[in-house]
Amino acid sequence: MKKFTKTVENFNCAHCGAVVHGNGYTNHCPKCLWSRHVDNSPGDRASNCGGMMRPISIEKSGEGFIITHKCEICGKEKRQHASEKDDINTIIELSKKPDFIFGKKFVA
Numbered sequence: 740m741k742k743f744t745k746t747v748e749n750f751n752c753a754h755c756g757a758v759v760h761g762n763g764y765t766n767h768c769p770k771c772l773w774s775r776h777v778d779n780s781p782g783d784r785a786s787n788c789g790g791m792m793r794p795i796s797i798e799k800s801g802e803g804f805i806i807t808h809k810c811e812i813c814g815k816e817k818r819q820h821a822s823e824k825d826d827i828n829t830i831i832e833l834s835k836k837p838d839f840i841f842g843k844k845f846v847a
């Protein structure tokens with residue numbers, strides 16, 4: 740039996756309803772890339788905000804991508820690495836939006 744010290748959890752995406760198989764590192768949905776505000780620091784699950792976090796920008800980082808999420812309730816922004824399981828088509832679609840490219844901030 741392997742022991743995991745990281746938090747592994749599955750959840751239903753509250754945005755698109757997809758079942759997300761947590762790997763302990765990412766908590767965003769691989770289909771729509773939305774996240775939830777459950778952490779203060781990555782992985783700590785210490786926030787009780789619980790707001791939906793909209794993916795507002797994406798940038799290239801080394802081999803992968805970093806997605807910036809912004810909480811719809813409190814406005815907190817978090818950056819996290821895109822997972823290899825993330826839907827590349829969603830990343831491409833989002834990256835086509837002029838307000839989504841290379842960290843340019845969404846202005847409502």
Ligand SMILES: [Zn+2]
Nearest residue numbers: 752755768771
């Ligand atoms: Zn989703």
Ligand SMILES: [Zn+2]
Nearest residue numbers: 776788810813
């Ligand atoms: Zn929040």
